[in-house]
Amino acid sequence: MSAMDDLLAYQRETEALGQVMGRLGWDQETVMPRGAAAQRGDEIAALEGVLHARRTDPRLGDWLAQAVPTSEAEEAQLRLIARSHDRARKVPGRLAAEIARVTSVSQGIWAEARRAEDLAGFLPVLGQVVDLRRQEAQALSDGGDAYDALLDGYEPGMTGDEIGALFDRMRPRIVALREALRAAPQAPDLTGRFPKAQQLALAEEIARAFGYDMARGRIDEAVHPFSSGSFNDVRITTRVNEVEPLGCLYSTIHEVGHAGYEQNIDQAFGLSALGQGVSMGVHESQSRIYENQLGRSPAFCHWLYGRMVDRFGTLSVAGPEEFARAVNAVTTGYIRTEADEVHYNLHIMLRFDLERALMRGDLALEDLEAAWNDRFAADFGIAVDRPSNGMLQDVHWPVGLFGYFPTYSLGNVYAGCLHAALRADVPGLDADLGRGDPSAALAWLRHRVQVHGGLRPPRETIEHATGAEVSEAPLLDYLEGKFTALYGL
């Protein structure tokens, strides 16, 4: 066995254990008995300890030093394993364990505080989380920027300065579009009752149409939809509200985007460091292009209108055009996860600025709520009416995910780049989507992006797929074109 063989065999076991951890998460959110929560904490902590010990194993350093790559894929394996090893070694085991423990507690306190609208009850534990993650960031950053060290964990190679500059360029055009749309008449809401079994059947039909392989996956219900797992066991969840069917359908398409990425990675990369989506931003680019550029396109909405009528009878909207506008309603709301394509990135910009200031020590915890509310009023023109509509709405900060939010907008930007290149390469796309057939677009995404897994760094992954530099321009062009046409501006 060469050092490369030893390294890859060891990594295969680590990846397999990582998949087991993912399965515990799936189980917890879908089928776990409620009385098992504390025990599950012990199980996850024990497995996390095993994974941490493996990622910091000194033998990794020896193998990495001795291994001689003979292909682009082996070079990428070494780069990704070295990166994981370096990051894991920089964080003291005691700190990692304390972060796991406190964020687990914090999530419960947050859920209760959100229910009770009790911001003050949540701030103390949030303070602990912020403090621990800042310690981790300092350990990771080698004296560099603390926020960048955390962001790099989700989007390798990206910096807060780059994100800030990107957002500065996006903001004026998004605000201008939003203002223009404010004057346009909105489509009526979709009203009525949509039985759960019918929604789930349609969701599965659409998941299959979007290429989801049910032989290597399954669809369950969960409070907050997610995708979980890699390689040949990639599961998605959805949620059902019988008076609001679009949530089930579009969250399913979104999760199928994440799952399709995982299912379509080259099988040769399975259970290796290359065998998962390369970053949160690239992952989100897949879920967003499935959900928005494909699934919310007027052409696909026309097809979906027919399927909805088949399944549910006459709808409260007058026809496919009005249905497309209902699917793409533009409204100012408090909640990020319910935001339309135009408003979404404004929610992210707010969070990015605040969490970056927090991590850098430029914003005190006791000033966070006022900063959120002031910024929200300025950006959205309405006042936050209660904490659950403000800074208590998201699970990210309670569980310590500082540096994660901007990857959602990066995903939108990447999706914009991919969509422009896809449209150039697949000229008949709207005709396909009008027949409910996204297969040509999916094949393009599979071959250009998904099969490659972790082979190239995130930005290179997108630029390799499109042949162009990453830019916000295609996303903004797409948004302006789509929404001015839809609303006849």
Added chain:
Amino acid sequence: MSAMDDLLAYQRETEALGQVMGRLGWDQETVMPRGAAAQRGDEIAALEGVLHARRTDPRLGDWLAQAVPTSEAEEAQLRLIARSHDRARKVPGRLAAEIARVTSVSQGIWAEARRAEDLAGFLPVLGQVVDLRRQEAQALSDGGDAYDALLDGYEPGMTGDEIGALFDRMRPRIVALREALRAAPQAPDLTGRFPKAQQLALAEEIARAFGYDMARGRIDEAVHPFSSGSFNDVRITTRVNEVEPLGCLYSTIHEVGHAGYEQNIDQAFGLSALGQGVSMGVHESQSRIYENQLGRSPAFCHWLYGRMVDRFGTLSVAGPEEFARAVNAVTTGYIRTEADEVHYNLHIMLRFDLERALMRGDLALEDLEAAWNDRFAADFGIAVDRPSNGMLQDVHWPVGLFGYFPTYSLGNVYAGCLHAALRADVPGLDADLGRGDPSAALAWLRHRVQVHGGLRPPRETIEHATGAEVSEAPLLDYLEGKFTALYGL
């Protein structure tokens, strides 16, 4: 931290990882996508490697040498951890991994061979399994009996000689009872159609009546029903056949017996070596007494008859007495898992003798089928008509579980002992069962057996509960009394 503290903290993590392994098994048999099988093999192998490394960790030896127990529970912790450490260290890691690999392959070949009635196609891999387990037995036995070394893995302290002597004492009375019952008129079969949803609803109602805590468990469907997990996450499965409702109901009560044992162990023992049922035999005593002595008692059958009529309408049996005989039909059949209480132990005696001879090298693999068929004809009076009705029927040998079968009959014997003591202590039991209320019996079992978990060795666990030596006599007295009364002999 004392050595005892260190040891128990380490063991807690090992137990938590063991629970994770159990969850993977549950997932595989209930919800796993079929395309994930090979990946799951990698996941299980990686986690098994972690567990083996922990069980053989040299620090365990140091802590065990230094730890000073201050209670009966701590003494038991040391005894059980030392036992696990000793057994794990005796088996070379390479052999353990090879057994895991070959038995995983073997199970697939067996399933296909059983389907195709192709015994010859299965023998080569069975030969590998037998050879590997004999190697393991030799490593474990320290020059002692190979079969005893395997049996000890499932029923600590039990030997093949003891089992053989027990079976020799049981056999004549069972055969005599079986012969007497052959002449008795049988109840008609329960015919009709029993909708799946109604069966599952009744199964859950009965599971709750038998004390199953759904807040710390759940019921799913699986091809072969099983119970899985310990402490606060103990799940059961059942199977449904719409023309045969008793299978669903009684397999549920059986698994609730296993699950009740796990759920009722002292919470202070959770995620410790004491926190699971102490042996396969004691485990089976709980499932058997729930299913048979309680669930198939004429008194409970009378109550169940009423619930069946409520749920399904008029039955094909004439009333509660005939229903009780249908539930307790005595028939000569090929299949162990379908056997009645009278025939069941004869199936086990056959397997025990053959597997013991195999492991000791007294029976060659190529002679196994003939030995099975000859013995079956002699014991049951009918000729095996095809391999799936003969030695291909059970999963145990294909997955290497040699030494496991006798624990089923031990469970019956233990259940007989417990039932006699229970009847003496709870005189109104039949009146309770006639109202569908086994709670007094369950409370007795909980306090006498279940709460103690692994505190005492298996035989002592039963003798502590009953205040009497373990003996086959109560089981045989019970069988003779119940069946001669039921069939009016």
